[in-house]
Every structure is written in structure tokens, then in C-alpha cells.
Amino acid sequence: MGNNGYLVKLALKNRTVYDDLIKVIRAIGDFEIIASGDNRVPDLLIYELGKDTEKDIAMIQSIIEENVVGEVFLTCEISDPRILMKAIRLGVKEFFPQPIETEEFKQALKRFKKRRNETIPSVARQNGHVIMTFGSKGGVGTTTVAVNLAVALVQKDKSQSVALVDMNTLFGEIPLFLEVSPKFHWGEITKHIDRLDNTFLTNVLTKHHTGLHILPSPAYLNGHIRPTPDTISQLLNVMKGMFDYVIIDGGQSTDDTALRIVELSDTLLLITILSLPCLANSNKLISSFVELGYRHKDQIKIVVNRYMKKSEISLNDAKIGIGEDLFWIIPNDYQTTMSAINQGKPLSKIAPKTQINKSFEGLAEAFSYPYTNEKQKKKLRILKGFRSKS
Numbered sequence: 070m071g072n073n074g075y076l077v078k079l080a081l082k083n084r085t086v087y088d089d090l091i092k093v094i095r096a097i098g099d100f101e102i103i104a105s106g107d108n109r110v111p112d113l114l115i116y117e118l119g120k121d122t123e124k125d126i127a128m129i130q131s132i133i134e135e136n137v138v139g140e141v142f143l144t145c146e147i148s149d150p151r152i153l154m155k156a157i158r159l160g161v162k163e164f165f166p167q168p169i170e171t172e173e174f175k176q177a178l179k180r181f182k183k184r185r186n187e188t189i190p191s192v193a194r195q196n197g198h199v200i201m202t203f204g205s206k207g208g209v210g211t212t213t214v215a216v217n218l219a220v221a222l223v224q225k226d227k228s229q230s231v232a233l234v235d236m237n238t239l240f241g242e243i244p245l246f247l248e249v250s251p252k253f254h255w256g257e258i259t260k261h262i263d264r265l266d267n268t269f270l271t272n273v274l275t276k277h278h279t280g281l282h283i284l285p286s287p288a289y290l291n292g293h294i295r296p297t298p299d300t301i302s303q304l305l306n307v308m309k310g311m312f313d314y315v316i317i318d319g320g321q322s323t324d325d326t327a328l329r330i331v332e333l334s335d336t337l338l339l340i341t342i343l344s345l346p347c348l349a350n351s352n353k354l355i356s357s358f359v360e361l362g363y364r365h366k367d368q369i370k371i372v373v374n375r376y377m378k379k380s381e382i383s384l385n386d387a388k389i390g391i392g393e394d395l396f397w398i399i400p401n402d403y404q405t406t407m408s409a410i411n412q413g414k415p416l417s418k419i420a421p422k423t424q425i426n427k428s429f430e431g432l433a434e435a436f437s438y439p440y441t442n443e444k445q446k447k448k449l450r451i452l453k454g455f456r457s458k459s
């Protein structure tokens with residue numbers, strides 16, 4: 070979106086059609102027409118098919134597949150139902166036979182605006198809270214925490230916008246955890262980094278029915294351009310302006326890109342379980358992040374996952390071993406987590422009343438009041454009962 074509204078590019082051959090459309094666009098407001106030579110990504114392309122419709126349709130198909138515009142409207146001098154069918158299959162949103170019915174075009178623009186308002190969070194936020202989950206070892210529940218915290222945040226308050234980003238370089242599992250079939254992954258961002266803005270990102274993100282916006286990682290090793298520290302900085306910059314919360318499943322990677330996320334996130338949730346190797350790793354990770362200057366100690370929060378009361382290592386042992394307070398304790402519930410993963414549903418959907426789901430609701434609550442005073446924090450602890458008392 071430009072400063073003056075939605076960016077529209079007109080690619081029209083017929084002068085009368087051009088004049089008719091311009092009149093309606095100007096009358097309706099909220100649109101900025103992109104002049105030729107302006108390389109900004111249009112929110113809307115209005116294209117007139119020429120005599121070689123096959124060629125034009127192929128070109129439109131590649132524009133849609135490459136995700137280089139927001140939406141496409143078509144118009145054509147010849148009214149051929151076969152062309153119309155093809156266009157619809159491609160994902161063209163509106164088709165106008167000629168001569169243009171201006172009232173129809175006006176309604177189409179209104180529908181366009183409504184769709185965009187629904188997909189782009191309306192209030193520009195500059196300060197979205199970025200939360201990264203980081204595993205002290207593989208398999209400790211880093212993805213489970215990222216996914217269920219994100220869902221708990223979006224379900225707690227529908228007016229809050231939440232994005233979930235998978236930074237596991239390959240075979241990220243978020244689409245499986247939430248049973249979505251994303252059209253795009255972050256390879257799309259790295260490929261078109263020069264075009265990255267709110268509109269582009271909105272088109273790339275996959276919307277889950279809870280309202281969560283998802284950016285998955287590529288499912289195959291297909292030579293995708295890997296994210297660099299710079300692309301991550303740009304991505305987070307845009308995302309912080311669009312979302313109240315950005316949750317990043319960071320897996321266990323400590324490459325330069327991951328370290329940039331460690332540096333840029335507001336909170337790093339270090340996920341551990343009560344096992345010696347994990348506690349030792351947590352200790353080493355915190356020291357490294359702090360010594361290398363990526364974080365202050367108090368920006369790292371320890372989350373103990375899979376907690377069992379009968380554990381050989383107590384919460385107090387863990388606190389001493391890591392040398393830090395424990396922030397949150399998530400109970401062990403293998404059956405519920407496994408069945409959530411296998412069904413591709415969040416815990417809140419399959420087992421809303423379980424302790425483990427309540428723990429995630431409490432964790433989301435803790436992030437809703439990041440600046441509460443000590444008295445309120447104490448109240449929260451008592452209310453939720455899962456926060457560590459160590």
C-alpha cells in the first residue's frame with residue numbers, strides 16, 4: 070500500500086476503457102495509480118487481454134504464481150466464456166466484459182477494499198513483540214511451544230494480530246501441526262526481498278482459521294535462497310509493523326541468521342526439559358548469547374517443558390543448574406500433544422480443558438501483561454498456578 074492508498078496498476082489498451090476506469094477509481098478514493106516506470110508492487114493490477122489471449126493468460130498466470138501483485142482484475146474486448154473460466158481458475162478476482170459497466174466495476178473495487186482490510190491488520194503497529202522459541206536440544210518441544218503459544222495469543226484476544234514463522238531451515242513442521250497447505254514459504258521472501266512490504270507479505274502468509282498468519286519453511290531442498298541476517302532484519306522490521314506478536318520457531322540453529330533473530334527478538338524462550346544434557350546446554354547457550362553480546366540475561370526466559378512432579382531432577386535443581394530463574398513450566402502430557410500433532414490441530418481445539426492447554430493460556434496471558442508490576446505478577450502466578458514458584 071502506498072502513502073495515498075492501495076496501489077493500482079492499469080495495463081489497458083483501449084482509451085475509453087482507461088477513461089471509464091480512472092473516473093471510478095478516483096471517485097471511490099483510497100487508490101493511488103502507479104505510473105509506468107514506477108517499480109512499486111501493485112496491490113491491484115487491472116489488465117486488458119489483447120488479441121493473443123493465450124499468451125496474455127500465460128503471462129498473468131506467471132504474475133499470479135510469482136506473487137508479484139496483490140490481486141488481478143481482467144477485462145477483454147471479446148466476451149468468451151472459455152477465457153473467463155481460465156481466468157477464474159488462475160485466481161483472477163474479477164473479469165469485466167466491455168463496454169465496462171461502471172457500477173459493476175465500482176462494486177468490485179469495494180469488494181477489493183473489503184478483502185484487503187480483512188487480510189491486512191488495519192492498525193499500523195510499530196512495536197510488535199517478537200518471541201523466539203529456541204530448543205536446548207532437538208525434540209524438547211520447541212515447535213509445540215511456538216505453535217500453541219501463538220494460537221493461545223490469537224484466541225485470547227481476536228483483535229490482536231499474531232504471526233508464526235518457521236525458521237527450521239528445512240522440513241519445518243508448522244504446516245503439519247496446524248494442518249495448512251501453504252502456497253508460499255520464506256523462500257518467496259528471500260527471492261523477492263526487494264519487494265518486501267506489508268502487501269507482499271500479506272500475500273505470502275498463509276492464514277489459519279484461528280486468525281493466525283503463518284510463514285512456513287520450504288518443504289523440499291529445491292535450491293531456495295536461504296535467509297541471511299539482513300533478510301531477517303528486513304522481514305522482522307516489516308512484521309513488527311504489521312503484527313502485535315511474531316512468534317518464531319527457531320529450532321536449534323545457531324548459524325548467523327539464527328543469531329540475528331536471537332539478537333532482534335524481544336524475548337527468547339529457551340525450551341528445556343528436566344534432563345542433565347538439556348540443563349547443561351541451556352546453561353552454555355545463555356552464557357554464549359550473553360558473552361557474544363546477543364542478549365541480556367533478563368531477555369532470556371527458561372521454559373521447562375514436559376514437567377513431571379516425580380522427576381529425578383527437581384525444578385530447584387534446574388534453577389541452580391542453569392543459574393537462572395525458571396519462567397514457565399509446562400506439564401508433561403504426551404498423549405494429548407501427540408494426538409494434537411497427529412490431527413494437525415492446536416491443543417486448544419482437541420483438549421481445551423487439559424492442564425497442558427491451560428498452561429499455554431497462562432503463558433499467553435503472561436505475555437499480554439509484560440509490564441505488569443510485581444503485585445500483579447504475583448496475582449497472575451496464583452491465578453494460573455503453572456508459573457514457576459522456584
Ligand SMILES: Nc1ncnc2c1ncn2[C@@H]1O[C@H](COP(=O)(O)OP(=O)(O)OP(=O)(O)O)[C@@H](O)[C@H]1O
Nearest residue numbers: 207208209210211212213375400401402403406407
Ligand atoms: N508438554 C509435553 N508433554 C509431552 N510430550 C510433549 C510435550 N511437548 C512436546 N511433546 C512431544 O515431544 C515431541 C517433540 O515435540 P516437538 O516437535 O514440538 O519438539 P521440537 O523440539 O520442535 O523437535 P525438533 O527438534 O524435531 O524440531 C512430540 O512427539 C510431542 O508430542
Ligand SMILES: [Mg+2]
Nearest residue numbers: 211212242320
Ligand atoms: Mg521442531
